[in-house]
Amino acid sequence: MTRRDILMDIYNRLFEAFGPQHWWPGETPFEVMIGAILTQNTAWKNVEKAIARLKGEGIMEPEGLAQVKMGRLANLIRASGYYNQKARKIVHFMRFLRDEYGLNIKKMKKEGLLSLREKLLRINGIGPETADSILLYALEMPIFVVDGYTYRVFSRHALLAEDTTYEDMQALFMDNLLHDAKMFNEYHALIVRLGHAFCRKTPLCPLGDSPHSGQNCPLEDLLP
DNA sequence: TGCCAGGCCGGGT
DNA sequence: ACCCGGCATGGC
Helix, strand or coil, X not given: XXXXXXXXXXXXXXXXXXXXXXXXXXXXXXXXXXXXXHCCCCCHHHHHHXXXXXXXXXXXXXXXXXXXXXXXXXXXXXXXXCHHHHHHHHHHHHHHHHHHHCCCHHHHHCCCHHHHHHHHHHCCCCCHHHHHHHXXXXXXXXXXXXXXXXXXXXXXXXXXXXXXXXXXXXXXHHCCCCCCHHHHHHHHHHHHHHHHHHCCCCCCCCCCCCCCCCCCCCCHHHCC
16 A cells, blocks of 8 residues: 555545535635634634624625724634734734735735745744645645644554654645645545544544544544 | 643743 | 743633
């Protein structure tokens, strides 16, 4: 079995077990970008509340959000947690969007994948996962998003050590799979889906039967 | 009722 | 280059 075979086997098992995940949940690319910041180390349920508040104020769009004062923004996104930090991050991001692209997402899409990634990573508050989520889920660029669940699942399956860096973990997928944005989208969403069902924060991430989901883990017989 | 969620930054080794 | 504390609400 090559690495590619193993990765595709896992993908196929997840897809058959859970079906298409229809990610990212968001009405517009811009909403996806803001959601990517709001969901940092935060349950999506809480992010939904914050997004609803922003929509209620009519500012879930670039021109509106670029005007909002940080204090008011922090209050509106309170439910997503770390609200002072995230308000600052969003302000930084909006400043970038205005200065680089005149708040025009279409202009942003014309940028090359790697150069845009570098620029995003320079924004205070945007780390690798948030940058890649924006590139993949908002702009449909072919890059693989790594998150905490990816570490837990794939280190458990002895494909990599659990202290592997983000870039090395990402390379496992991008060096062995076709660069297909649609597939990268589905794969990461399925990993998160698996994590929600089986991979609570426990020392060794059993990936076994889970009272949480009531079904067997589709990867169980792959464990070393 | 605690524990934890779709991370990231900054200061210290 | 890593390691760690801080950031914070709401759901189960």
